[in-house]
Amino acid sequence: MNKTIEVCFTPKLFADITTSDDYIVVLADILRATTSICAAFQNGVKEIIPVANLDEARAMKEKGYLVASEQDGKKLEWADFGNSAFNFNAEAIGGKTLVYCTTNGTRAIEVAKNASQIAMGAFVNISALAGWLVRENKNVVILCSGWKNKFCIEDSLFAGALCEKILVHKGFETFCDSAHASIDLWDIARGDLFAYLEKAAHRHRLKKLGLDDVIPYSFRPDTTHVVPVFEQGVIRNRG
Amino acid sequence: MNKTIEVCFTPKLFADITTSDDYIVVLADILRATTSICAAFQNGVKEIIPVANLDEARAMKEKGYLVASEQDGKKLEWADFGNSAFNFNAEAIGGKTLVYCTTNGTRAIEVAKNASQIAMGAFVNISALAGWLVRENKNVVILCSGWKNKFCIEDSLFAGALCEKILVHKGFETFCDSAHASIDLWDIARGDLFAYLEKAAHRHRLKKLGLDDVIPYSFRPDTTHVVPVFEQGVIRNRG
Numbered sequence: 012m013n014k015t016i017e018v019c020f021t022p023k024l025f026a027d028i029t030t031s032d033d034y035i036v037v038l039a040d041i042l043r044a045t046t047s048i049c050a051a052f053q054n055g056v057k058e059i060i061p062v063a064n065l066d067e068a069r070a071m072k073e074k075g076y077l078v079a080s081e082q083d084g085k086k087l088e089w090a091d092f093g094n095s096a097f098n099f100n101a102e103a104i105g106g107k108t109l110v111y112c113t114t115n116g117t118r119a120i121e122v123a124k125n126a127s128q129i130a131m132g133a134f135v136n137i138s139a140l141a142g143w144l145v146r147e148n149k150n151v152v153i154l155c156s157g158w159k160n161k162f163c164i165e166d167s168l169f170a171g172a173l174c175e176k177i178l179v180h181k182g183f184e185t186f187c188d189s190a191h192a193s194i195d196l197w198d199i200a201r202g203d204l205f206a207y208l209e210k211a212a213h214r215h216r217l218k219k220l221g222l223d224d225v226i227p228y229s230f231r232p233d234t235t236h237v238v239p240v241f242e243q244g245v246i247r248n249r250g
Numbered sequence: 251m252n253k254t255i256e257v258c259f260t261p262k263l264f265a266d267i268t269t270s271d272d273y274i275v276v277l278a279d280i281l282r283a284t285t286s287i288c289a290a291f292q293n294g295v296k297e298i299i300p301v302a303n304l305d306e307a308r309a310m311k312e313k314g315y316l317v318a319s320e321q322d323g324k325k326l327e328w329a330d331f332g333n334s335a336f337n338f339n340a341e342a343i344g345g346k347t348l349v350y351c352t353t354n355g356t357r358a359i360e361v362a363k364n365a366s367q368i369a370m371g372a373f374v375n376i377s378a379l380a381g382w383l384v385r386e387n388k389n390v391v392i393l394c395s396g397w398k399n400k401f402c403i404e405d406s407l408f409a410g411a412l413c414e415k416i417l418v419h420k421g422f423e424t425f426c427d428s429a430h431a432s433i434d435l436w437d438i439a440r441g442d443l444f445a446y447l448e449k450a451a452h453r454h455r456l457k458k459l460g461l462d463d464v465i466p467y468s469f470r471p472d473t474t475h476v477v478p479v480f481e482q483g484v485i486r487n488r489g
Binding site for chain 1: 259262265266397398399401402403406425428435438450451
């Protein structure tokens, strides 16, 4: 029997996914958590512990962990890194355990807890991830982080691009309107991605904060082969 | 100051809309409630009382009201009409009060209760509705009924078409990713709408039930000038 792909535009809609048996969730938070987590593994981090808020992050710092944590786009004074993909380098994090504070990401992991596995998806690892998903051969739900529970363009474009990559393989299909819509949006956007992203509300928020320097990196496909997977509280590379 | 347009892909996301001051909600349930309600007003119904479930509908029937109510796409034996736009004709409903049983529609009205007005939107009344919205000159939230809390293509296409019609008028703008996505999907679909709708999961559900005969009617624009508006428990034509 074919495996199915579904797209969920925000964590708030996850409870209504159709898939009920064995499935993998791919988490997408393109302009922050999932791209940054891939970048950290590309730079040799051993494992990442995601935490939901600044208090937890600070407590982990006091226990001696390296911590990535920011507020309003700025690294907190006591933290080792901000949350941007550009903050990590091999000298600082190679072989280490990193605590990464992400409210959106941790909430998404929490809603997806019944999945057999939760993988981190981004344009930077899209082909490696697609290959891994095809080999795992399970139903797939792509869970977009969105922005404050709302649909957001950048995560949906990634969902469309990933659907397309998986659906070229025999044995996968979709009956999900959100998946079809994502694929079509990706198909419009791919020709001139940065022009298309001018429409994205979150892009303008980042620009205001001076954080939009990370956008070209976040949309460049396949700069890494890592496949970060969350299991029992910790993210490790399964790629 | 410009008025804004937002699109909400399912009632479950309505709590997170950005608009907080005076706004109008446009309800869209293209393949059932909102198209049918427009058809009933086009056929001269005086007013429509929406009810949430079969028990309420049956109780209203016993009080002597004309009732539209169906289960699994079939008119219930005790009801006067099913829920399809094709069920109404001027002889039967002209000048009368109709009770219309719609679980989706009633839930959407309930979540939108803080709106200053709730209008019924469909392709069949799209230009009349757009003209009315521009004249009212308030912020607009287009609330798609979706299907079991999920994003659905047909309501989203309507949202895109309506956004486009309003945004040609000075004084309206949008910063909503869902609105931009809807407009783009509409732009892809408009050239060959019925081919595009083959992707829609709900279309296949209707086909299985033998109810897809209503689709060409539901996507034909501007067959009526009515603008049904819900106020204090009753829908009346304000067009």
